[in-house]
Amino acid sequence: xxxxxxxxxxxxxxxxxxRFTPIxxxxxxxxxxxxxxxxxxxxxxxxxxVAFDVITRYLRWRGFDVDYVRNITDxxxxxxxxxxxxxxxxxxxxERMIAAMHEDEARLKVRRPDHEPRATRxxxxxxxxIETLIRKGYAYAADNGDVYYRVRKFExxxxxxxxxxxxxxxxxxxxxxxxxxxxxxxxLWKAAKPGEASWPSPWGEGRPGWHIECSAMSKxxxxxxxxxHGGGPDLTFPHHENEIxxxxxxxxxxFVNTWMHAGAVRVNHEKMSKSLGNFFTIREVLEHHDxxxxxxxxxxxxxxxxxxxxxxxxxxARRSLERFYNxxxxxxxxxxxxxxxxxxxxxxAMDDDFNTPEALxxxxxxxxxxxxxxxxxxxxxxxLAFELKRLGDVLGLLDQHPAYFLRGGEAVLPLxxxxxxxxxxxxxxxxxxxxxxxxxxxxxELAELGILLKDSREGTRWVYEPPVDAGE
Numbered sequence: 315x316x317x318x319x320x321x322x323x324x325x326x327x328x329x330x331x332x333r334f335t336p337i338x339x340x341x342x343x344x345x346x347x348x349x350x351x352x353x354x355x356x357x358x359x360x361x362x363x364v365a366f367d368v369i370t371r372y373l374r375w376r377g378f379d380v381d382y383v384r385n386i387t388d389x390x391x392x393x394x395x396x397x398x399x400x401x402x403x404x405x406x407x408x409e410r411m412i413a414a415m416h417e418d419e420a421r422l423k424v425r426r427p428d429h430e431p432r433a434t435r436x437x438x439x440x441x442x443x444i445e446t447l448i449r450k451g452y453a454y455a456a457d458n459g460d461v462y463y464r465v466r467k468f469e470x471x472x473x474x475x476x477x478x479x480x481x482x483x484x485x486x487x488x489x490x491x492x493x494x495x496x497x498x499x500x501x502l503w504k505a506a507k508p509g510e511a512s513w514p515s516p517w518g519e520g521r522p523g524w525h526i527e528c529s530a531m532s533k534x535x536x537x538x539x540x541x542x543h544g545g546g547p548d549l550t551f552p553h554h555e556n557e558i559x560x561x562x563x564x565x566x567x568x569f570v571n572t573w574m575h576a577g578a579v580r581v582n583h584e585k586m587s588k589s590l591g592n593f594f595t596i597r598e599v600l601e602h603h604d605x606x607x608x609x610x611x612x613x614x615x616x617x618x619x620x621x622x623x624x625x626x627x628x629x630x631a632r633r634s635l636e637r638f639y640n641x642x643x644x645x646x647x648x649x650x651x652x653x654x655x656x657x658x659x660x661x662x663a664m665d666d667d668f669n670t671p672e673a674l675x676x677x678x679x680x681x682x683x684x685x686x687x688x689x690x691x692x693x694x695x696x697x698l699a700f701e702l703k704r705l706g707d708v709l710g711l712l713d714q715h716p717a718y719f720l721r722g723g724e725a726v727l728p729l730x731x732x733x734x735x736x737x738x739x740x741x742x743x744x745x746x747x748x749x750x751x752x753x754x755x756x757x758x759e760l761a762e763l764g765i766l767l768k769d770s771r772e773g774t775r776w777v778y779e780p781p782v783d784a785g786e
Contacts, residue, residue, distance in 0.1 A: 347545035350387040351411035365617040384427040456493030459505030465498040525556035526612035543570040644715035650697030
C-alpha cells in the first residue's frame with residue numbers, strides 16, 4: 315500500500331494528535347524502551363509488545379520503511395539482586411530471560427524488532443556521552459566515583475510531563491550515601507561495590523545508570539534525532555524526561571519528534587501488583603488461554619487506553635474471535651476482486667492514532683458481508699475471506715486455520731505442538747550444518763500433514779492448514 319493521506323498520532327509531548335511527517339520521507343525511525351531482563355515478562359510488557367507490534371505492522375502496511383529498535387536492559391540493580399539470590403551468573407540469568415522473552419513474543423505473534431541493542435554492549439558509547447555531558451557542565455563526578463546529571467542546568471527539564479522542577483524539588487531529598495549537589499540530580503554512572511559487575515571508566519570501575527543507557531543506544535541505532543519514541547505508561551517520568559535532558563544537552567538537537575505511550579493493564583479493575591496477588595506473567599496466562607485470544611484482548615482496546623484483564627474480558631475476546639473464524643470456516647480464501655470500502659475504512663480508522671477498536675468494527679462488518687455472501691453468492695466468498703485475513707494480519711490476527719481455533723487447537727493437530735517445534739529446531743540445525751536435503755525433507759514431511767512453515771527474519775513460524783482430503 316502506498317503512503318498517502320494524513321496519519322495522525324497522539325504526541326505525549328504536545329498532548330494532542332499531530333499529522334505524522336517523518337524526518338526522512340518514507341522512512342520511520344522508532345525506538346521503544348524494552349525489558350529489564352531479570353524475570354519473566356508480565357502482562358504489562360505484553361501490552362507494550364503488542365501495541366508497538368501493531369503500530370509497526372501498520373506503518374509497514376502503509377508503505378513506510380520502518381527501522382524499529384527496542385532495547386534490552388541487561389545490567390541493573392534488580393538483575394544483580396536476582397542473580398545473587400539465584401546463585402547464578404549475571405550473564406546466565408539475562409540470557410535465560412531474553413530467550414524466555416522471545417518465546418513469549420513468538421506465541422503472541424509479536425515480530426522481533428529490527429535491532430535489540432543491549433546495554434552491556436554499548437558501555438563505550440555510554441561513557442562517551444557522559445564525558446560530553448561533563449565537558450558541557452551538565453554532569454559532574456562525585457568523590458565516591460558516581461557521576462550525576464545537573465537537572466537545573468537543563469532549562470527545559472519537565473517538558474514531557476509538564477512538571478516544574480521547583481515543585482519537584484519540594485518532595486525530593488538526598489538519600490544516605492549519595493553525593494548529589496541537588497536532590498533532583500540523577501545518576502549517570504554508578505561506582506561499583508566490591509564484587510559487583512563493573513567496567514573501567516575515567517571515574518573508576520562502575521556501571522551505567524538506567525536512563526543514560528537508552529540515550530546512548532538510541533543515538534547509536536537511529537541518530538541524534540528520530541521520529542518516534544515509545545514505551546509503557548510508567549516511563550514518562552522520570553525515565554523519558556531524563557532521556558530528553560541527557561540527549562538534548564549532549565547533542566544540541568531535538569531528541570524525538572513524537573512520544574507515544576501505551577496504556578496500563580489492570581486486573582479486575584485494580585492496578586497489577588505482586589503485593590495484591592494479581593500479578594501474572596505472560597507464560598502463566600498462556601498456560602490457560604489461546605495466545606490469539608490474549609492478543610485480541612490487547613488489540614481490542616486503543617493502545618493509549620487502560621485494559622482490564624479479567625475472566626469475562628477474555629471470554630468476550632474468545633467469542634469475538636469465534637465470530638471471525640466461524641465466518642472463515644469452510645471457505646478457501648483466495649485473492650480476487652472485492653469492494654475496496656472495507657480497506658479504505660480500515661485505513662481511515664488506523665490513520666486516526668492507530669484506532670484498533672474502530673478498525674475491528676470494520677472487520678466485523680466484513681464478517682457480516684462474508685456470511686451473507688456464503689449463502690447468496692458463494693463464488694465470491696473466497697475473495698472476501700482473503701480480504702478479511704489480509705486486514706486481520708495487519709493486527710496480527712486470523713492466521714490460524716478455522717478448525718484449529720474453533721475446536722480448541724490440539725484436537726485437530728496431527729502432531730503435538732512440542733513435536734512440531736522439535737522438528738522445526740531440527741530443520742534449523744540441519745540448515746546451519748548446510749544439510750539442506752535433511753532440512754527440505756523435514757519441511758516436506760510437515761507440509762504433507764498440513765503444517766506449513768513460514769520463514770522470515772524473525773525466525774520460523776508454522777500454520778496449520780489441513781490437507782484438502784483430510785476432511786473437517
